Amino acid sequence: MPPEERTSVVTPAACCVIGAGLVGLATAFELASRGHPVTVIDPEPMSGASHHAAGMLAPAAEIQYGQDNLVPLMRASMALYPDLVQRVAAASGCPTGYLTCGTIVVAADGADRRHLRELADFQHAAGMDVEVVTTRYLRQLEPAIAPVVAGAALIPGDHQIDPRVFGAALMCALKKLGVRFEERKATPDDLGPKTVMAAGLGAAEYFPFLPLRPVWGEIMRLDVPDAMTPLVTHVIRGFVEDRPVYVVPRGNGSVVLGATSRENHRKWGSLGGVYQLLRDGIRLVPGLEECSISDIGTGGRPGTPDDLPLVGTDTATGTVISTGYFRHGILLTALAARLGAALVTGDRHVTGLDDRAVESILTHTDPYRWSN
Known part of the structure; x- marks a missing residue:
């Protein structure tokens, strides 16, 4: 050639x-x-x-x-x-x-509701699809949410x-x-x-x-009793006295509970962080009390x-x-x-x-x- x-x-x-x-x-x-x-x-x-x-x-x-x-x-x-x-x-x-389950953001009290609405306005300004919904509609979407929550927003695209x-x-x-x-x-x-x-x-x-700096956060994985599965079907993110918390459903019926954040050199999880997750998570989703703990971990994120x-x-x-x-x-x-x-x-x-x-x-x- x-x-x-x-x-x-x-x-x-x-x-x-x-x-x-x-x-x-x-x-x-x-x-x-x-x-x-x-x-x-x-x-x-x-x-x-x-x-x-x-x-x-x-x-x-x-x-x-x-x-x-x-x-x-x-x-x-x-x-x-x-x-x-x-x-x-x-x-x-x-x-x-x-x-593709979507996210619901929940406010525990009146002050958290103001935070939620201000955040929704900010999200709207950034072109995000966010809808503030009534607590009555929230209960239709997620019956396991505590009846006393003060406000909620639906984010279907997350x-x-x-x-x-x-x-x-x-x-x-x-x-x-x-x-x-x-x-x-x-x-x-x-x-x-x-x-x-x-x-x-x-x-x-x-x-x-x-x-780079390490930012640590405690996270828990919980097994939901068969009779309560699925506990929630959306990702539940919440503010409890301005503290963030989330409950994430998995495809196998379990859930993940997390949202603590601390910047120190203590690699292992703290008892206070675990207590905060349990307290705030149960306040929003009371059925978490019936779950069993399968895993507790601490991840170091590079900030x-x-x-x-x-x-x-x-x-x-x-x-x-x-x-x-x-x-x-x-x-x-x-x-x-x-x-x-x-x-x-x-x-x-x-x-x-x-x-x-x-x-x-x-x-x-x-x-x-x-x-x-």
Whole structure:
């Protein structure tokens, strides 16, 4: 064949992902799905913040004052999630734990009701679909809610995923795609231009300039008696004397109870945090008293000074940094995976976003943005 008629075949580059939480696993999935040989390095896959997370995909319910730059990321990732879930399900043949059940936000007393209405106004201003409903209608939707609650809002577009189930599906899919897992601690030799650092709080060990701080939160998993299953069918988020609490139903009939947040170096859970969860949860959903505790855990989430993630390329090693997802790590996983894959491959089309959106995201999440 004459040289001018030959076509060259480009072999996708081998890549490495450090960290096997949901962000790392999903990033590896995006790379492997595009033909890249991938190695995932983590001494204990799915043992960190992802293991303890409740898994709410709730850009409306999670929105907070002063986080305007975070809202586009949350919405973009939410839009990408159904496609990610469908592809993981097809590649793995496993359940994903994805539910489109919607969220109900509940106020325990009059002051909490004012907070709820102010938050609903803020959510409406951000273009979110939120409907303040009567407590009578609330009781029709969720009979297990306490009859004395003072107010409620319905957010039908917020979904949820069980991180442990989805993590198992991702690992199954990755193994079928030929991804190699190395259950060991990463070394400096593993860093480089085709590596994604997605080790959560552990990323600061390799890149000490990253302004990460641990934010701990207690979480409980409860088994519901058969006669009471399902206890609730929506994600229940509440304010009890301005303290947040949530009750998340799982597909197997169990529920997750959580929402404490503390910033200290005490890794293990506190008795006060567990007591607060039980007290506030039972006040909103009295049937929780009849449940049995199957698991209590404490997850360390990687927080940043402005609550935005750290996504970009390290100038010294060429390593792609993808961490700092804080309270929104599960929600932002779909977007984080696309961005990480795009930075490694140089193909911005991987993100599914236009160039302007990608540049805006990378500008606001640049790991070096505090250096000056």
